[in-house]
Amino acid sequence: MILEAKPSSVSAVIMTQVVLPYHTNVAGNMHGGEVMKLMDTAAGVAAKRHCLNNVVTASVTQLAFLKPIFLGDLVICNAELTYAGRTSMEVYVSVKAEDMNTGTFRDVCEGYFFIVSLDRNGSPAPIPPLLIESDAQKQQCEAAKLRIEQAKKAKQTKKV
Ligand SMILES: CC(C)(COP(=O)(O)OP(=O)(O)OC[C@H]1O[C@@H](n2cnc3c(N)ncnc32)[C@H](O)[C@@H]1OP(=O)(O)O)[C@@H](O)C(=O)NCCC(=O)NCCS
Numbered sequence: 001m002i003l004e005a006k007p008s009s010v011s012a013v014i015m016t017q018v019v020l021p022y023h024t025n026v027a028g029n030m031h032g033g034e035v036m037k038l039m040d041t042a043a044g045v046a047a048k049r050h051c052l053n054n055v056v057t058a059s060v061t062q063l064a065f066l067k068p069i070f071l072g073d074l075v076i077c078n079a080e081l082t083y084a085g086r087t088s089m090e091v092y093v094s095v096k097a098e099d100m101n102t103g104t105f106r107d108v109c110e111g112y113f114f115i116v117s118l119d120r121n122g123s124p125a126p127i128p129p130l131l132i133e134s135d136a137q138k139q140q141c142e143a144a145k146l147r148i149e150q151a152k153k154a155k156q157t158k159k160v
Pocket of ligand 1: 058084114
Protein backbone atom coordinates (compact mmCIF):
# COMPACT_ATOMS: atom_id res chain seq x y z
CA MET A 1 0.00 0.00 0.00
CA ILE A 2 1.37 3.43 -0.97
CA LEU A 3 0.86 6.03 1.75
CA GLU A 4 0.48 9.66 0.70
CA ALA A 5 3.07 12.12 2.02
CA LYS A 6 1.86 14.66 4.58
CA PRO A 7 3.39 18.01 5.59
CA SER A 8 4.28 18.58 9.24
CA SER A 9 1.69 21.36 9.44
CA VAL A 10 -1.05 18.71 9.33
CA SER A 11 0.13 17.04 12.53
CA ALA A 12 1.80 19.88 14.47
CA VAL A 13 0.23 20.48 17.86
CA ILE A 14 0.35 23.07 20.67
CA MET A 15 -0.51 21.89 24.18
CA THR A 16 -0.77 24.21 27.17
CA GLN A 17 -0.81 23.70 30.92
CA VAL A 18 -1.04 26.11 33.87
CA VAL A 19 1.54 25.16 36.50
CA LEU A 20 -0.37 24.18 39.67
CA PRO A 21 1.04 23.28 43.11
CA TYR A 22 0.96 19.55 42.39
CA HIS A 23 3.23 20.09 39.32
CA THR A 24 6.01 21.66 41.42
CA ASN A 25 8.99 20.38 43.41
CA VAL A 26 9.94 21.53 46.91
CA ALA A 27 11.65 24.61 45.46
CA GLY A 28 8.37 25.71 43.87
CA ASN A 29 9.53 25.11 40.28
CA MET A 30 7.74 22.85 37.84
CA HIS A 31 9.03 19.32 38.31
CA GLY A 32 11.15 18.15 35.35
CA GLY A 33 9.14 14.95 35.05
CA GLU A 34 5.93 16.94 34.66
CA VAL A 35 7.45 18.94 31.79
CA MET A 36 8.71 15.74 30.16
CA LYS A 37 5.27 14.14 30.46
CA LEU A 38 3.64 17.10 28.70
CA MET A 39 6.34 17.03 26.00
CA ASP A 40 5.95 13.28 25.50
CA THR A 41 2.18 13.64 25.23
CA ALA A 42 2.51 16.45 22.65
CA ALA A 43 5.06 14.42 20.65
CA GLY A 44 2.73 11.41 20.73
CA VAL A 45 -0.24 13.46 19.55
CA ALA A 46 1.74 14.91 16.61
CA ALA A 47 3.03 11.44 15.67
CA LYS A 48 -0.42 9.85 15.92
CA ARG A 49 -1.90 12.65 13.81
CA HIS A 50 0.70 11.87 11.15
CA CYS A 51 0.33 8.09 11.03
CA LEU A 52 -3.21 7.61 12.46
CA ASN A 53 -1.99 4.53 14.36
CA ASN A 54 -1.16 3.78 17.96
CA VAL A 55 2.29 5.09 18.78
CA VAL A 56 4.98 4.55 21.42
CA THR A 57 8.00 6.60 22.35
CA ALA A 58 11.19 4.66 21.55
CA SER A 59 13.76 7.19 22.79
CA VAL A 60 14.40 10.85 23.51
CA THR A 61 17.51 12.84 22.72
CA GLN A 62 18.99 16.28 23.42
CA LEU A 63 16.43 16.96 26.11
CA ALA A 64 17.43 20.24 27.71
CA PHE A 65 15.92 22.20 30.59
CA LEU A 66 16.98 25.72 29.66
CA LYS A 67 15.27 27.81 32.36
CA PRO A 68 13.09 27.07 35.40
CA ILE A 69 9.31 27.14 35.14
CA PHE A 70 7.41 28.63 38.09
CA LEU A 71 4.10 28.05 39.84
CA GLY A 72 1.39 29.98 37.97
CA ASP A 73 3.25 30.06 34.63
CA LEU A 74 1.46 28.95 31.48
CA VAL A 75 3.51 26.21 29.81
CA ILE A 76 3.17 26.16 26.01
CA CYS A 77 4.42 23.01 24.32
CA ASN A 78 4.91 22.93 20.52
CA ALA A 79 5.41 19.58 18.79
CA GLU A 80 6.24 19.16 15.09
CA LEU A 81 7.50 16.26 12.97
CA THR A 82 11.00 16.71 11.60
CA TYR A 83 11.45 13.28 10.02
CA ALA A 84 9.48 10.20 9.03
CA GLY A 85 11.20 6.89 8.34
CA ARG A 86 9.55 3.58 7.45
CA THR A 87 7.75 3.12 10.79
CA SER A 88 9.31 5.77 13.03
CA MET A 89 9.10 9.53 13.32
CA GLU A 90 11.17 12.22 15.00
CA VAL A 91 9.18 14.98 16.70
CA TYR A 92 10.84 18.20 17.86
CA VAL A 93 9.22 19.56 20.99
CA SER A 94 9.94 23.08 22.21
CA VAL A 95 8.46 24.57 25.34
CA LYS A 96 7.86 28.19 26.30
CA ALA A 97 6.70 29.49 29.68
CA GLU A 98 4.48 32.56 29.86
CA ASP A 99 4.66 34.67 33.01
CA MET A 100 0.97 35.39 33.45
CA ASN A 101 1.70 38.51 35.54
CA THR A 102 3.86 40.24 32.92
CA GLY A 103 2.84 38.57 29.66
CA THR A 104 6.48 37.71 28.90
CA PHE A 105 7.66 34.43 27.36
CA ARG A 106 10.79 32.35 28.02
CA ASP A 107 12.21 29.38 26.08
CA VAL A 108 12.40 26.78 28.84
CA CYS A 109 12.83 23.33 27.37
CA GLU A 110 13.36 21.35 24.17
CA GLY A 111 14.01 17.83 22.97
CA TYR A 112 13.69 15.33 20.15
CA PHE A 113 11.30 12.39 20.56
CA PHE A 114 11.53 9.23 18.43
CA ILE A 115 8.09 7.71 18.11
CA VAL A 116 7.18 4.39 16.49
CA SER A 117 3.87 3.62 14.81
CA LEU A 118 2.32 0.29 15.81
CA ASP A 119 -0.27 -1.90 14.14
CA ARG A 120 -3.05 -3.70 16.02
CA ASN A 121 -0.67 -6.49 17.00
CA GLY A 122 1.83 -4.03 18.48
CA SER A 123 4.34 -4.44 15.65
CA PRO A 124 5.98 -1.43 13.94
CA ALA A 125 3.70 -0.28 11.09
CA PRO A 126 4.49 1.71 7.92
CA ILE A 127 3.74 5.43 8.04
CA PRO A 128 3.17 8.16 5.42
CA PRO A 129 6.35 9.94 4.24
CA LEU A 130 6.90 13.48 5.51
CA LEU A 131 6.39 16.13 2.84
CA ILE A 132 9.29 18.59 3.01
CA GLU A 133 8.15 22.10 2.10
CA SER A 134 11.09 24.40 2.87
CA ASP A 135 14.88 24.55 3.10
CA ALA A 136 14.61 24.83 6.88
CA GLN A 137 12.57 21.61 7.01
CA LYS A 138 15.10 19.92 4.73
CA GLN A 139 17.92 20.87 7.11
CA GLN A 140 15.91 19.64 10.12
CA CYS A 141 15.26 16.37 8.34
CA GLU A 142 18.96 15.86 7.54
CA ALA A 143 19.87 16.60 11.18
CA ALA A 144 17.17 14.15 12.30
CA LYS A 145 18.70 11.40 10.16
CA LEU A 146 22.02 11.86 12.01
CA ARG A 147 20.23 11.65 15.38
CA ILE A 148 18.42 8.48 14.25
CA GLU A 149 21.75 6.91 13.27
CA GLN A 150 23.14 7.79 16.72
CA ALA A 151 20.05 6.29 18.41
CA LYS A 152 20.47 3.10 16.37
CA LYS A 153 24.16 2.89 17.29
CA ALA A 154 23.35 3.44 20.98
CA LYS A 155 20.75 0.67 20.80
CA GLN A 156 23.23 -1.70 19.13
CA THR A 157 25.87 -0.93 21.79
CA LYS A 158 23.40 -1.84 24.56
CA LYS A 159 22.63 -5.19 22.90
CA VAL A 160 26.33 -6.23 22.96
C1 LIG B 1 9.81 1.10 20.12
C2 LIG B 1 9.67 -0.40 19.79
C3 LIG B 1 8.27 -0.69 19.26
C4 LIG B 1 10.71 -0.71 18.72
O1 LIG B 1 10.62 -2.10 18.50
P1 LIG B 1 11.76 -2.86 17.64
O2 LIG B 1 11.43 -4.29 17.61
O3 LIG B 1 13.09 -2.42 18.14
O4 LIG B 1 11.48 -2.28 16.24
P2 LIG B 1 12.44 -2.21 14.99
O5 LIG B 1 13.86 -2.58 15.31
O6 LIG B 1 11.74 -2.96 13.90
O7 LIG B 1 12.43 -0.66 14.65
C5 LIG B 1 11.23 -0.03 14.23
C6 LIG B 1 11.52 1.42 14.01
O8 LIG B 1 11.79 2.05 15.27
C7 LIG B 1 13.04 2.71 15.23
N1 LIG B 1 13.63 2.58 16.56
C8 LIG B 1 13.69 1.46 17.30
N2 LIG B 1 14.30 1.73 18.47
C9 LIG B 1 14.62 3.03 18.45
C10 LIG B 1 15.27 3.91 19.36
N3 LIG B 1 15.72 3.48 20.55
N4 LIG B 1 15.41 5.20 19.02
C11 LIG B 1 14.96 5.66 17.83
N5 LIG B 1 14.33 4.88 16.90
C12 LIG B 1 14.18 3.58 17.23
C13 LIG B 1 13.83 1.97 14.16
O9 LIG B 1 14.88 2.80 13.67
C14 LIG B 1 12.76 1.68 13.15
O10 LIG B 1 12.49 2.85 12.41
P3 LIG B 1 12.17 2.81 10.82
O11 LIG B 1 11.17 1.71 10.58
O12 LIG B 1 11.59 4.16 10.53
O13 LIG B 1 13.46 2.57 10.12
C15 LIG B 1 9.94 -1.28 21.05
O14 LIG B 1 11.29 -1.12 21.45
C16 LIG B 1 9.02 -0.94 22.21
O15 LIG B 1 7.86 -1.33 22.23
N6 LIG B 1 9.53 -0.19 23.20
C17 LIG B 1 8.71 0.23 24.33
C18 LIG B 1 8.02 1.55 24.00
C19 LIG B 1 7.31 2.10 25.21
O16 LIG B 1 6.74 1.38 25.98
N7 LIG B 1 7.38 3.44 25.37
C20 LIG B 1 6.88 4.12 26.55
C21 LIG B 1 5.42 4.29 26.52
S1 LIG B 1 4.82 5.16 25.11
